[in-house]
Amino acid sequence: MRRPIIVIFLSLFLMACQAFAAERGALFKVTGAQHTLYLYGTIHAGKPDYYPLEPRIGQAVAAARTLALEVDTGRDPQAVAAAFREHGLFPAGSPGYASLPAERRRKLEAALKRQGIDPAGVAQLKPWVLATMLAVGDMVKLGVDPALGVDVHLASLVRGKTRIAELESVQYQAALMNRLPLDTQWSLLEETLENMASGRQLREARELFDAYERADRSAFEAIARRVETDDSVSGKFMRDVVLVERNGPMADKLAALLAREDNAVAAVGLMHLLGKQGVPELLRQRGLKVERVY
Numbered sequence: 001m002r003r004p005i006i007v008i009f010l011s012l013f014l015m016a017c018q019a020f021a022a023e024r025g026a027l028f029k030v031t032g033a034q035h036t037l038y039l040y041g042t043i044h045a046g047k048p049d050y051y052p053l054e055p056r057i058g059q060a061v062a063a064a065r066t067l068a069l070e071v072d073t074g075r076d077p078q079a080v081a082a083a084f085r086e087h088g089l090f091p092a093g094s095p096g097y098a099s100l101p102a103e104r105r106r107k108l109e110a111a112l113k114r115q116g117i118d119p120a121g122v123a124q125l126k127p128w129v130l131a132t133m134l135a136v137g138d139m140v141k142l143g144v145d146p147a148l149g150v151d152v153h154l155a156s157l158v159r160g161k162t163r164i165a166e167l168e169s170v171q172y173q174a175a176l177m178n179r180l181p182l183d184t185q186w187s188l189l190e191e192t193l194e195n196m197a198s199g200r201q202l203r204e205a206r207e208l209f210d211a212y213e214r215a216d217r218s219a220f221e222a223i224a225r226r227v228e229t230d231d232s233v234s235g236k237f238m239r240d241v242v243l244v245e246r247n248g249p250m251a252d253k254l255a256a257l258l259a260r261e262d263n264a265v266a267a268v269g270l271m272h273l274l275g276k277q278g279v280p281e282l283l284r285q286r287g288l289k290v291e292r293v294y
Contacts, residue, residue: 021052024050027292028292035260037254039290045136045145066165066265070166070167072164079170089126111190128177128188154265180237187233204226247282251283255283
């Protein structure tokens with residue numbers, strides 16, 4: 001009798017943990033003529049206590065035939081590495097930082113050293129890659145781990161059991177970042193370093209994670225307003241290319257998935273769901289019913 005009692009106790013304990021799991025991010029229910037799709041706003045780094053996910057998204061993922069992600073980075077590591085080599089590195093023999101005017105180069109190198117980075121050690125990285133690495137470094141300061149990202153977690157739950165569909169590819173994403181003219185990439189890196197020195201980058205990252213952890217609609221709206229009015233180099237690129245340009249094709253693919261299949265789940269970065277040009281609003285414009293769950 002002892003073993004069944006322990007099993008029952010553990011089962012009840014796990015059910016209680018799941019029942020009290022916090023709402024995080026944003027969850028939408030999208031309905032078409034015949035089918036329903038759940039759209040979940042994720043964040044690309046996390047903490048152990050983010051899991052298990054709260055019951056509604058957990059149950060939706062468990063019941064889904066398809067989980068749609070921006071990309072499934074665990075599917076083909078070689079493709080990730082190839083995209084990085086093609087779009088993230090200067091070609092062999094390229095001058096890289098040496099191509100910059102001397103004063104600009106000295107300023108950039110000094111800023112990198114203040115962040116504990118040896119410029120010689122990253123000389124082959126294109127500026128957009130280094131700016132991304134610095135942003136990830138600030139996330140780590142907040143106590144979050146990219147390996148515990150919500151999209152990574154969801155993929156691990158269903159791999160081998162549920163179809164994982166990619167809305168984009170790592171090749172597309174890397175090419176999008178590398179599309180910036182090189183001089184603009186340098187400006188993006190310099191602005192990133194300035195934002196790190198002023199504390200702005202860390203402050204805005206903390207605001208996003210705090211809002212995600214509380215599923216805070218008013219905080220999401222404030223973040224959306226900031227993005228819509230930020231005319232810095234990084235702000236315009238984030239708004240116009242990283243978000244708006246990608247949101248339309250994402251909405252089209254999700255509408256097509258909804259037309260084919262019932263109860264699919266799509267999990268994309270939370271920022272894609274915010275504001276007047278976010279994916280939920282674009283789906284409404286395509287004639288679909290979109291309800292906010294939280």
